[in-house]
Amino acid sequence: MIEPIQNLVQLTPVQMVLCVGVVFVAGMIRGFSGFALSALFMASAAAFIPPVELIPVCYILEVTASLIMFRGGLQDADMKIVWGLTIGSAIGNPMGLYATTSIPVELSKLIALFIILGLATAQLLRTSPQFLASTTGLYASGITAGVVSGLASVGGMVIALYVLARKVPPRTMRASLVMYLFIGMFTSIVYLLGFDVMNKLAISRGLFLAPLVAIGVLIGSRFFRPSLENIYKKFCLGLLIFLASAGLIRLIL
Structure with missing residues (x-):
């Protein structure tokens, strides 16, 4: 029974288990925090699957998570923030893609991760710059996320950093991240189809893993309740610091 699935997804039994x-753990974290699914999966699976093959799989997993979390996200999100970040990101993304012709991707990713690490640590120590919480900061963060996403594919972490800097309830922070990622599905599919990255193998792998991420998201969402909302921001900032540090270590080594 396993062999037909193995042939379909083109992974060894050990790789399938990993x-x-x-994906299950990343789904739980996505369900609780509202982000980090793709970052965690990419960081773990890139050791045995080329990143270019992981991108469309991540898209299918994000679609699965977004559809499950859409209702709660729509109810609680600050849509002014969501649309501001989405518009800014759409403007910045082509700029980032264009800049890849003159700036080495590894260098840009290194700089972006250092900035994210520094700002996340500052927020954790409650010394976050007030600029991030302003209207100018909203659009600047969106454009920066788009540029960084085009250059180094870490734009989502910039968005999370901005949302966490807002003085709003944790429920609104989480919902805003959920809706940003939901809207991003529609622009991402254009790039994936345009560059012919979304192929049969990616769809097979995505559909194989989708039920696991769905279960993980449902479990993680159950943990997001009033008694745990007070640790939400610290958890997410710690998660950003971990992801940025892991990315820096991979680049340096």
Whole structure:
């Protein structure tokens, strides 16, 4: 029974088990925090699957998570923030893609991760710059996220950093991240189809892992309740610091 699935997804049994475990845990974290699914999966699975093959799989997993979390996100999100970040990101993304012709991707990713690490640590120590919480900061963060996403594919972390800097309830922070990622699905599919990255293998892998991420998201969402909302921001900032540090270590080594 396993062999037909193995042939379909073109992974060894060990790789299949690793993917299932990582996706399940990443799904739980996405369900609780509202982000980090793709970042965690990419960081773990890139050791045995080329990143270019992981991108469309991540898209299918994000679609699965977004559809499950859409209702709660729509109810609680600050849509002014969501649309501001989305518009800014759409403007900045082509700029980032264009800049890849003159700036080495590894260098840009290194700089972006250092900035994210520094700002996340500052927020954790409650010394976050007030600029991030302003209207100018809203659009600047969106454009920066788009540029960084085009250059180094870490734009989502910039968005999370901005949302966490707002003085709003944790429920609104989480919902705003959920809706930003939901809207982003519609622009992302254009790039994936345009560059012919979304192929049969990616769809097979995505559909194989989708039920696991769905279960993980449902479990993680159950943990997001009033008694745990007070640790939400610290958890997310710690998660950003971990992801940025892991990315820096991979680049340096």
